[in-house]
Amino acid sequence: MHPRDQTIFALSSGRPPSAIAMVRVSGPQAGLVLTTLAGKLPAPRQASRRLLRDGADQPIDDAVVLWFPGPGTATGEDVAEFHVHGGRAVLAALLAAISLIPNTRAAEPGEFTRRAFENGKLDLTEAEGLDDLIHADTDRQRRQALRQLQGLLGNRARDWRERIIEASALIEAGIDFSDEGDVPAELTAPAVKAIQVLHDEITKVLAAQGHSERLRDGLVVAIAGEPNVGKSTLMNQLARREVAIVSPHAGTTRDVIEVQLDLDGYPVTVIDTAGIRETDDPVEQEGVRRARARAEDADLVLWLVEGERAVDPSGGQIWIVRNKIDLGGVGSPGEFGISASRGDGIPELVEALVKFAAEFFGTTEGALVTRARQRDLLGRASDSLRRSLELVEEGEELAAEELRAAAYALGRLLGRVDVEDVLGAIFQKFCIGK
Ligand SMILES: Nc1nc2c(c(=O)[nH]1)N(C=O)[C@@H](CNc1ccc(C(=O)N[C@@H](CCC(=O)O)C(=O)O)cc1)CN2
Numbered sequence: 156m157h158p159r160d161q162t163i164f165a166l167s168s169g170r171p172p173s174a175i176a177m178v179r180v181s182g183p184q185a186g187l188v189l190t191t192l193a194g195k196l197p198a199p200r201q202a203s204r205r206l207l208r209d210g211a212d213q214p215i216d217d218a219v220v221l222w223f224p225g226p227g228t229a230t231g232e233d234v235a236e237f238h239v240h241g242g243r244a245v246l247a248a249l250l251a252a253i254s255l256i257p258n259t260r261a262a263e264p265g266e267f268t269r270r271a272f273e274n275g276k277l278d279l280t281e282a283e284g285l286d287d288l289i290h291a292d293t294d295r296q297r298r299q300a301l302r303q304l305q306g307l308l309g310n311r312a313r314d315w316r317e318r319i320i321e322a323s324a325l326i327e328a329g330i331d332f333s334d335e336g337d338v339p340a341e342l343t344a345p346a347v348k349a350i351q352v353l354h355d356e357i358t359k360v361l362a363a364q365g366h367s368e369r370l371r372d373g374l375v376v377a378i379a380g381e382p383n384v385g386k387s388t389l390m391n392q393l394a395r396r397e398v399a400i401v402s403p404h405a406g407t408t409r410d411v412i413e414v415q416l417d418l419d420g421y422p423v424t425v426i427d428t429a430g431i432r433e434t435d436d437p438v439e440q441e442g443v444r445r446a447r448a449r450a451e452d453a454d455l456v457l458w459l460v461e462g463e464r465a466v467d468p469s470g471g472q473i474w475i476v477r478n479k480i481d482l483g484g485v486g487s488p489g490e491f492g493i494s495a496s497r498g499d500g501i502p503e504l505v506e507a508l509v510k511f512a513a514e515f516f517g518t519t520e521g522a523l524v525t526r527a528r529q530r531d532l533l534g535r536a537s538d539s540l541r542r543s544l545e546l547v548e549e550g551e552e553l554a555a556e557e558l559r560a561a562a563y564a565l566g567r568l569l570g571r572v573d574v575e576d577v578l579g580a581i582f583q584k585f586c587i588g589k
């Protein structure tokens with residue numbers, strides 16, 4: 156039997172042990188799995204309590220089960236759900252009992268979603284949104300992912316694709332009509348107008364995206380500066396816990412230490428680094444090398460100084476943060492003055508970071524593009540439309556060719572025209588059970 160026709164099953168809830176766990180089954184054998192383990196089929200889409208039994212008629216667990224007959228289901232296939240106690244032995248017994256039923260097998264990562272995609276329940280951008288929703292850590296990530304899952308980009312792309320195909324039909328009708336020589340302008344004018352509007356709409360969506368695709372990974376803020384200025388103390392303040400070792404000894408931090416923060420719904424990774432100085436200690440040298448590399452890659456560097464020390468960092472986005480103001484010393488304009496150990500100035504610094512994040516991510520409530528793949532394909536569609544406008548004067552065939560390329564790019568965005576390995580690569584990164 157082809158793997159596509161097998162019935163798949165997986166633990167769809169989190170790592171055991173948990174209070175309750177959910178095992179999902181999808182495919183033609185889902186009903187048989189349910190009756191084998193739980194007796195007669197429950198009423199569709201209604202929770203029923205059943206004692207589950209294995210092949211030897213031994214009890215597995217006291218469970219709640221659901222039966223969703225296809226095709227009106229999440230995957231488009233028959234689906235069964237087992238809501239059981241989330242202990243490791245319960246799950247092991249349940250999964251073993253299911254796998255004994257012929258033509259069933261454990262699902263690959265993302266395979267439920269893949270089947271939903273193949274059955275037309277969602278397009279590729281919606282599947283990507285679903286994956287992002289599962290991995291969303293902050294509220295803004297969640298909202299962006301949910302918009303994508305609900306088809307905000309997919310619906311726009313479908314509409315654009317249809318309109319491009321209509322415009323290209325107009326142009327091609329002109330080509331047939333003219334037979335030889337130029338197509339009369341009154342035939343192509345409506346198509347040209349339509350292409351211009353389409354080009355404007357797609358370009359606007361691309362322009363509005365800002366750094367919205369970075370919302371998935373988060374902003375990286377590096378704390379850097381000379382040894383002993385209080386970088387690790389600031390890190391602990393921002394994290395509100397003791398993530399880094401603080402000591403009066405210069406050269407304490409060697410490895411790069413990271414914490415994930417949720418700043419007003421924006422995901423921010425803060426990294427604490429080794430104090431940058433010339434040193435003979437090879438371990439510290441390596442720490443300094445890593446500190447420099449990470450600071451260079453960061454979206455923002457908080458360059459910490461203490462006391463009256465002058466500063467000379469250069470390049471990139473850098474904020475000067477003057478620490479230990481409790482010991483005296485005055486900050487210059489354009490600097491932050493803080494006491495990392497006492498907490499003075501920290502709320503102001505955090506507030507500025509939230510503002511920076513808001514500007515960095517741009518108008519994420521309006522952003523439709525969340526991945527490089529999507530941006531790339533929209534860019535191609537927009538470029539092809541622009542070229543078709545340029546070419547329409549020279550020859551309708553060339554313009555029609557570019558329109559086909561634009562429609563093709565949108566088709567790939569939606570996952571309508573894509574080669575198996577591209578789809579495979581996308582779904583592979585999903586969770587098992589999703
Ligand atoms: N127990 C449980 N909770 C869950 C899911 C699930 O599969 N099981 N989901 C898993 O994704 C999410 C909900 N998403 C769903 C998406 C589509 C359909 C569905 O049955 N769609 C049909 C019928 C539409 C309808 O009646 O509204 C369809 O699209 O044809 C169900 C759940 C989150 N919570």
Ligand SMILES: Nc1nc2c(ncn2[C@@H]2O[C@H](COP(=O)(O)OP(=O)(O)OP(=O)(O)O)[C@@H](O)[C@H]2O)c(=O)[nH]1
Pocket residue numbers: 381382383384385386387388389400401402403404405406407408409428429430431478479480481482493494495496497
């Ligand atoms: N008075 C005062 N002391 C501070 C302040 N912040 C940090 N310190 C002290 O400064 C010393 C160095 O702090 P760390 O946070 O370890 O400094 P660091 O920059 O991480 O040092 P390295 O990891 O060695 O580069 C410790 O003794 C801290 O207690 C501050 O705001 N005021």
Ligand SMILES: [Mg+2]
Pocket residue numbers: 386387388399400401407408427428429430
């Ligand atoms: Mg340190």
